Amino acid sequence: MSHSQSIPSNKLAQKMFEQNLWWTYAIREGKEFLELSKGLLNILGRHVSLLEDIMGEYETELLRLKIAEAYKAENATSADFDMRFIASYETLKGKRSFQHQLRVLTVDNEKIIWVTCVDVSEMVALEREMVDAQGRLSLNHLYDRQKALQERNAFITSSYNKQSRFLALLSHELRSPLLGISSLVKRIRSEMEITSEVNSMLKTIAMTAEQSTYLVNDILTYSQTEYDGITLHPTEVSLPELLENVKQLTKSIASDKDLILSLVYLGEHEKVVADGVRLTQILINLIVNAIKFTQYGGVNIEISEALKERFVFKITDSGEGITPERQAKIFEPFAQLEADSGKYTANDRYLGAGLGLFVVKQLVELMGGKITVTSDVGVGTTFEFELKLKCVKNGKKHPPANNVTRLVRVNKESVDSIDSQRDILPNSQSKNKSVVNNVVDAVKVAETAVGCHRVLIADDSKINCMVLAGYLADLNCEVVEAKDGRQAWELFQQQPFDYVLLDIQMPFMDGVEVSKRIQERYEKGHAEELKGVFAITAGGDLSGFIEEDEKPESVGFDAWLVKPVNKQQIIRLLEKDYRHKVEQKVEVDSQKTDFERDQQVKRESLAVLEDVPKQFHHLVEPFLVEMNDGINELQQCNQLNDKESIKKMAHYLKGNCMLFQLSGLVSLFRNLETIQEVTLQNHASTELDEVQKEAIRFAETEKTLQNVVLNVKSLENSISISHNNDK
Template sequence: MSLFLDKLVFKTKGSITRETLIKMAVRIALVIIGSTGISYLHIMSTLETQTQRQLEKYIVERGHRESSIFLLTKENHAVMEQELKRRLDEFGDRDPQAEFERLFVRSPDQVIRNQPQSFDRSRQPSVFIGKDITITPEIRRRVLTFYDLVTTYGPAWRSRFQNTYINAPENLVVMYWPEVPWAENATADLYIPKEEYFWIADKQHNPDRETVCTGLYYDKVARDWTVSCETPIDIKGQQIATVGHDIVLNELLDRTLRDRLPGTYNIIFRSDGRLIAHPDKGDEIKQKHGKLDILTSGDAHLVRIFQLVKDLKPGQVVVENTQDNEYLAIAKLDGPNWYFVTVFPKSILASLAFANAEFIFILGLISLLIEVTVLCFVLRQQVAAPLNNLIVATNQITAGDFNIQLDTSRQDELGQLAHSFNVMAGEVYAREARLKQAQSALEATDKLKDEFLANTSHELRTPLNGIIGIAESLVDGATGKLPPTTISNLMMIATSGRRLAALVNDILDFSKLRHQTIELQLKPVALREIVEVVLTLNQLLIGKKHLQLINAIPDDLPTVSADENRLQQILYNLIGNAIKFTDSGRVQVSAKLEGDGKIAVTVADSGIGIPEDKLERIFESFEQADGSTARIYGGTGLGLAISKKLVELHGGEIRVNSAIDEGSEFTFTLPVSQISDVSGEGVLVSSRKYQSLASPVLESLLSEADLAQSASNNNESIKEQWAIADGRAYKILIVDDEPVNRQVLVNHLSLYNYEISEAASGIEALTLLEDGLKPDLILLDVMMPRMTGYEVTRKIRETKQANELPIILLTARNQVSHLVVGLEAGANDYLTKPIAKEELLARIKTLCSQAAIFRENARLYLDLQASEARERDRVLQIEQSLQQLQQAQLQLVQSEKMASIGQLVAGVAHEINNPLGFITGNLSHAERFIQDLISLLALYQQQYSQPTPEIIAQIQAIDLPYLLADLPDLISSLKTGTDRICEISNSLRIFSRADTSTKVAFQLHEGIDSTLMILKHRLKANNRRPMIEVIKDYGDLPPVNCYPGQLNQVFLNLLGNAIDALDESIQGQPYEALRAIPKQIIIRTELSQDEQWVRVYIKDNGLGMTEEVKQKIFDHLFTTKPVGKGTGLGLSISYQIVVEKHGGKLLCMSSPGKGAEFVIEIPV
């Protein structure tokens, strides 16, 4: 509602009209919600009453429906009971022995069953009389009565009942079940009185002598869920029979689970708690063979339903299960003593009631929206619109637009407010104009100050570079050996210059931080290693103090995300201050991981401490502890201010704890890096890169005398190390428009065995390079007239790579953006003025060494390429020779394989011939002998028409009529099979005949036929295609002088390839389509007109070949078949056999989609 009012009417959330409308809407909404709740309760109550009445009606009708089959069972049993007693009375004492023996006979297992000759299961019931029963006239009368009754009623009731039967306590049963030969399959040890379907109806289990039902069971014979219903028949107080039906419950169970009210489900169980049907427990019932007891099932919900049903009051059919929030509609099925229960969840009613209440609620909300909308538009015109105009005017004035006047024509409060606003806007406009003038003047002054700082820093660094460089080179002996006093004074000049350069750097950093122009280069940094470097470099500050520097940072501390250069600057400031203000004791650096994903670094000392009233201002610019401290210890008061800004730029914070004469603790936080840790080695290398950063800080803290002595000692050490390490004179080109700067560099480098060349501009440097100067390294100033150092670098990189000719840029500006431009132009490194001599020498040596290694690698690479070219030629020759050897080897192996197979096949064919001859000869005699025996048996049957029972039993056991009819066919099949084996054996001998050293006369048709015989199994139909048809069109050919075995191999290769091509062409085609257009192989032979050549044509109607494939098919090892299905040797060997061995021709004609045809030409 609030959002609606904001968008349609009011622009300000705090308006009076808006708040009034919202309160009204909320009160009306509460009334709607209350009405909706009452409606829901009323609808729910009404639905519950209606549902109970409907459930009562539904369950009564459903109970009658599901009881119908059981009521019909009772009626059937009553009819049979009455008829059975009547017929037994009609028998009287007569003994129907003849009729009994005509219908029934004792089987070999001593059980009496139906006579096999006259028994028709489809119309007559099966009889089972136990082997131990003594057959008396009473038994015969009862059995015949049972038999007649079941014969009469069984087929009539077949449509509703699976079977109909009558059993007796003497262990006999008469059953009509036409589909199942149960009596024939029943074993002799079957004892019916022990079966549930009998004893459930005896007097012990059924004292009321009513129709009773067994439990649910799965009939393995009929494969159905079944229940047996039994009715006992007593005469004179004695049970003489039990009438029964097996009722298939599949339909009832399926109807119970599927035919249900929407949202409900049905279950059936017996009065003793055995579960019959349940939608979620069908598998469990089946596993327990229909004997799943509710009370032991572990289902608490089901147990509660059973208890409510058992506690049901007479006449009650619907009961509420309050614990599970549901209704139970209950019907007791007549006959089996089962309960049919419909479970109706009350959530169905709740959803219906909720839907109606929801409609009422939505209708109320729509009315509310209409009412609020009308009221909104009225208020909008009278109140909201003038107020919105006032708000818009206010925003315009806030944005600086004073060209606006509100309508003051109204005489009410809003008109007076508009007049007051117009007066106020004029006053604000006048003040704004005066402020703009003052701000413009201030911005101009600030811009002049920034430009002055930037230009002054650049201009100061150039002369500072000259002062420091000239002084250091004189100390190093550029003009000869100097007296010690002169050297000391020169070192003081150099030190003072460096302190002045450090002060310039601090002022520039402060200016950048204030204007937020510093960009951090964040990466993972290991704190322990970088602190170790800073502490090592700060050892010079200790001097003669009894002071211990301690690195207490844990080894396993995670890396921080920081700019390594700026982090060192922070540490140098904090540690330098701690050493400065501590005469004895310790300076300790520690760190720990905090809970907010940050690491807290603490620099603690045991120094003089900071007064409490100064702690709040210690991080302000140009702030010292007090005036006397500034005079005693020196400093500008910018170090801590810069450190604080840098820490905050990293996303951290810095704080201090201190006490007078006890020491101070400075703690700053840095974020933990989300990238994997960096190695300590990487940190140390990087720290060497930024070692120059330490010099200004250290020099600002040390006295001139200490620095002069330290620098003098350091110079001698470096000079000595350089003289030992460098034995080669590298050529250095110095390019700078300032003679002083060039002289500084010449003085530094001339002492270390370098050959120096100079250029006063970028154009002169490029001219020297074009004239043939080949320096090993270029020192290049950035700010030069006509052509900057960046432009010179780009020009040089057009012909020289960075590894080939290193370039170090010299610049007075240390902004990251300037350095990035230089590196992108192609520079290898950069140095910031004033230049530190040690850093200059170290970088020159490193880059010159790298360039020399690059040149040596290039030379070795060219030598390696030439050597590799020679080796590739040799390898190519070896590969060609190896390929030829492999080709010869494969051909030899193939030939040996074919020869071995031929010998094996010939041997097998020879060995088959002998036993095959025996079988063929003996089959003809066996056929005659069997015919004689059949004639003899026929004569015997004519002469002896009444055989003994033993002979009859044996004739039935061996099925003599079938044997006499089938035995001649069996002998005929054996003769057909042996003839087939003879044909195969003959073909194998023809195909595998061994070749001699000379050609022999051979009929090609025999070779082709024998090959087809061998491949016949591949031509047969299978589940993917019909049989491949082979069409033979043989001409009149004379015998050909040839090598038969080799030609047979050619036929085998070509015909096998044709079959493969046809199998490949049927992919994805339906079987019926292949039957309509059969796959064929056409074999045609002919003699040429001059009778000098014999031609054999082998053609298929497969996919054919492309021109590219056709050009390669006779190549060695070429194949189009998948890996493992072809070697690429078949056609290559066939070509050699036909062309080289026989002086003939082997041709291929094919095009895509039109099959392929191979033509063999052999000279006669």
């Protein structure tokens, strides 16, 4: 460009000044005045009248805050004042970020804010991208760490599940033979004539088996506490009965050392809400521990109600006491395995696993309590803990005494004992004698009714097979034994069986697999004679043997029992046909003799007091009053041919029987509910007139009511025997 054509420097400066990015802000007479350079207006592409218009949709309070800050700054007009910040504007090219440099000028005594802007959008975007990259890197690192933690947790969970499975199997392997030994010894001592010397040996064997079972339970509980695997299962329990049961379980150990074991219950309430199994385990551990370290005197158990719903448990012994040093470590696991100075003390002759008191402390704390120990060396020791137990409001108050009412189970042993004495009762007890005769006959009829079945037993423990086979032989059953699951499955395919009793953990094929195969065969119609399949195991909870979403019935089991199993449980199992739910055809034979009808009635299962859960025993007598009234009403309705009233009353009484778990009576009342429909269905193919059909319905109702009456009388008689024994 030639000199003559050059732009004047003042005009060039003016042009460059206008194209630069800047804006000014001033307040005159209370109003805001804005001025923007042409360059900035061209970028924004819109009219600007207010401060917020500069930023557009990205409006924030930032500009006003910075302007207010500049106005207040004391050195705002000095040359060294320099305020910089970044803000974003809405432009024709979208969102753009600008670095602002703010200065305060004074013109004609008026403060003017002059803001110059530099487009730094690329730099901001690069910085944001770097931040995002760093964030993604951190997130990826976090995800990787979370994934590693999840994999670790999955491994821990898998290991825990495997350990739980192992412990369940270990429990079975250890407890099954111990329980078999206890059951066999009990059977020998109760049913065979033995010398006093042999009886003493059997007593020692039984006591050793019991102590070993306690140790196994402690080991399993310790393992569960290590993995927070213990869950409490509170239910309504009778505290006096629980305490009496604890006393019965431990008194043989005390008597073996010639120690006195006393139990005093000073509470007022009978029923509380608690985990009875865990509370029993706590008390047994403390009592057995006290007996172990006591040579002379005895052990006293005292339970009292300190405050509302707060129970204090004290176990005091007259043993050799515990030194303060040992008291500090007594609740630690394996405390007995540690020798303080490498030398054995007097207590070390009782060296054991040292888990009992640790387990006690864990269980007491899990139940919301705290246990303490006080001891004087050479005098004795007291363990004390307090628990808050909710009292059942409708439960009876228990008188403060050392006597606990016991309800007698009507079983084979008690019947044999009564049967041998009923002929020598004095005349003054003729009423009681009649009651005894009725109950003895009723129980014998019940045992006879369940006999003559073919039963398959599968258990790899010879002792357990021997015990079960002995019970079944007493019931006139034909027994076939299998030593493992595979043999049981082969035998089932070759021979017909009415019932199958399966141990769970067996070689070659476990009980669950055998049950599944039997179920498949039954569903295909190849085992129509099958009436029930039962799991009988020492493992306790079935969760270790079947999948989480499975139930016993889904794998083919009709009942799940925990060893040791007694004869009464076997009788109950064999009383019921679990597989054939359809009502059997019942025909009226006018030529039947009274004897035949009587025998048919006796073949029905009979209710006795032990069928009723203990927590409902105090309600049985009013239940029977209502039951007898209901029977009278049913008989009257049948005479009046009032079928609808029969259904309603039978349905009501059935509900009561379900509450008391009287399955035989439940079945009978269910028959009464549907007796008309069943009758019509059974005789649909015959040409009967209405009079004949009503006669059939009347006869079936009468026969069912006879069975109901017999069951109710049997239950009443068993209660009478219980009351007589209590006296």
